[in-house]
Every structure is written in C-alpha cells, then in structure tokens.
C-alpha cells in the first residue's frame with residue numbers, strides 16, 4: 444500500500460510524540476503519520492522504574508497522542524529509507540512518501556550473549572513482565588548498577604522482592620557519582636535490604652524449571668526467579684546508516700536546528716547527536732527532558748520555524764527516599780567538588796573540566812536547576828575553591 448504524508452515520524456516514543464504535537468500546533472491542516480514498532484501508543488518511560496512501583500496508576504503514563512490527529516501505526520517498524528525518492532518502507536511492505544521526515548527511533552537495550560528469558564528493561568511490555576514476576580518474596584537478580592539497574596532494584600525491593608544487584612563497578616552509580624557518594628549509595632541500598640554484589644559480572648545462565656541459575660565472574664552462582672538487566676542502550680541508527688546520513692557518538696548528527704545531513708530529515712531524542720554550545724561539544728543524551736525538548740523543537744522546525752536548540756541535558760532519578768536532579772555532564776572521571784549540608788544525603792556536586800563547570804548534581808536539593816544551567820554557561824574560569832558555594836545546597 445502507498446501512503447503520502449506531509450510529515451512522517453519514525454518512532455512513537457517520547458520524542459516522536461512531542462514532535463507530532465508540535466507539528467499539529469503549527470500546521471493544523473498538515474497530514475502527519477507516525478510509525479511505532481511497539482504495540483503500545485506513546486507513553487512516559489520514567490515511571491516504568493519509579494512511580495508505577497509506588498502509587499501511580501498505569502493509566503497515568505499515556506501521552507495524549509490523539510490530540511496530534513496523526514495517523515498512528517503501531518506494531519509497525521520502518522525497514523528502509525530511500526532519501527532520493529522520499530520514501531520509507533515498513534515491515535508490512537507499505538511505502539510512505541514524505542515531505543519531511545523525523546527519525547525518533549530511540550534505542551534498543553544492550554543484551555548479553557546468553558540469558559534466555561532475561562528482561563532487558565526498556566518498554567511498558569517489559570514493565571508488565573517484571574511486574575508479573577515481582578511477587579513478594581520472589582528472588583530477582585538485577586544486572587547493572589547504573590540508572591536503570593539502581594532504580595529497578597529499589598522498585599523491586601519496595602515491592603517486597605528479594606533483590607540482588609550485580610555489576611562490575613566497585614559501587615552503584617560509580618560512573619556518575621564521586622567515589623565516596625557512590626559508596627554511600629551502595630551502603631544505603633544494603634541497609635534497605637538489597638544484596639549488592641559489586642565487582643562481579645554474569646558470565647552464563649541456565650534455566651532449570653522456573654528458576655534461572657546465573658554463573659558469576661567470581662566463580663559463584665546465583666539462583667533467581669527472574670533476571671532483569673539494565674546495561675544501557677544501543678541507539679537505533681540502522682535506517683540512518685543504511686541511508687548514508689552522518690553519524691557520530693553512536694547517533695545521527697544534527698545541526699543546532701536538529702536537522703540531519705539530509706535537509707528533509709530531522710532527528711530527535713536518544714538517537715540524535717546535537718551541538719551543545721554551552722559545553723563546547725556535541726552530545727547524545729539518553730534522558731526524558733532532551734527527548735521531549737528536541738522532539739518538540741524538531742517538530743516546530745520541520746513545520747517551518749527556525750529556532751536553535753540551546754537546552755542543556757537535565758535529568759532526575761529516585762533511589763528509595765533519595766532523589767536528585769542533574770544538569771550537564773555527570774562523569775565521575777571529571778574533577779568533582781562536593782558541597783554537603785548532610786554528607787551524601789543533601790548537597791551539591793560540581794563537575795569541572797578545563798576551568799569550566801560541565802555538570803551539576805543536585806542531591807536532594809531542589810529548585811536549583813536554572814541556576815545550575817547558568818553556572819555551566821558561565822565562562823569561568825572555576826576551580827574547586829571558587830566553585831564551592833556557587834549554588835545554595837538547600838532548595
């Protein structure tokens with residue numbers, strides 16, 4: 444079947460939905476179509492590892508996609524992109540001729556070379572599977588000590604599961620937080636009842652009846668009723684690569700208007716590599732705020748606006764009763780300056796590089812995101828002494 448639309452969006456995720464709403468707002472009469480590989484319509488992903496395990500209802504996650512009055516084709520994957528013909532082909536053989544195209548394809552979880560039945564946590568369908576397994580008392584192994592692994596481990600413990608986390612780093616969040624903070628978070632998880640096995644990886648697995656036996660790198664084994672993994676994602680760039688678009692940092696390179704190396708194709712969300720002038724580099728960001736803001740702006744620019752993207756990456760996380768917001772780059776390899784009101788419970792961490800502030804972690808400190816953005820944009824130079832106290836640690 445042949446379709447013809449003004450605007451075609453590949454990916455019915457957070458960026459794709461934001462783009463569709465923006466296009467509709469700017470161009471009430473335009474034809475817009477969205478192809479989404481998942482069976483579910485667009486939804487908020489962050490609650491899958493947070494609010495849905497507390498008191499939020501599943502209905503709360505759905506995006507109001509009907510307001511975009513777009514043709515929404517779910518369970519449909521775009522399989523080929525012919526740039527010269529302006530045609531995308533999907534996995535049912537339908538051909539979609541577009542005027543302008545947005546690639547908002549997000550990422551696919553990294554997997555292990557073994558692990559039948561592991562839940563690689565990314566989608567609402569993954570959430571439903573894990574929820575099914577997460578009966579009180581169930582033994583659940585969580586592989587990965589980054590954002591997803593640590594949030595899922597907290598959620599499962601909250602649900603009454605016997606949770607074991609394992610990861611190769613020395614502590615939870617070791618790649619993002621300064622070492623002492625990461626160690627403190629790890630102790631905190633242990634206090635909350637999570638068995639934390641730091642410094643080990645899973646090397647194999649065997650299913651026996653309803654159980655999975657994991658083999659670990661320290662020679663031990665771990666038996667679990669379910670295994671969930673958060674090992675990061677691989678951006679879905681196959682279409683872009685096959686079509687010859689410019690790629691970098693694992694994503695599709697866009698300019699400050701979120702336009703790719705093809706003038707009729709934009710990219711947004713986890714899959715886009717965009718310039719961040721305040722940080723003096725290109726970034727590819729895997730966070731909600733970037734997905735929504737790049738999606739919205741790409742949609743507006745596709746609809747005829749010409750606005751440059753100037754947001755700095757912002758994100759947040761909840762770890763049991765601890766919570767934080769962060770702006771910029773959180774990389775524990777940078778110089779970190781810690782400013783605590785209460786050590787590891789409330790404070791600010793600054794990430795410095797070359798005399799500039801590159802990132803700010805607001806640990807149980809609220810209302811400082813805009814001030815953190817301004818600090819990162821400031822020319823400096825800053826060092827440990829001059830940056831300390833720049834942001835109030837109490838929000």
Ligand SMILES: Cc1cc2nc3c(=O)[nH]c(=O)nc-3n(C[C@H](O)[C@H](O)[C@H](O)COP(=O)(O)OP(=O)(O)OC[C@H]3O[C@@H](n4cnc5c(N)ncnc54)[C@H](O)[C@@H]3O)c2cc1C
Nearest residue numbers: 454456457458480488489520521549712713729730731734
């Ligand atoms: C459990 C979880 C918790 C998170 N928590 C936070 C948080 O607390 N804070 C935060 O800032 N960020 C969080 N994130 C990250 C955030 O959700 C992502 O950055 C955001 O969803 C990215 O949006 P996106 O639209 O780029 O990609 P996605 O939301 O992944 O959407 C992409 C969609 O495109 C589809 N697709 C891919 N290829 C094709 C194709 N060829 N044809 C058709 N469809 C295709 C995919 O199936 C997917 O549905 C979390 C992520 C997860 C998984």
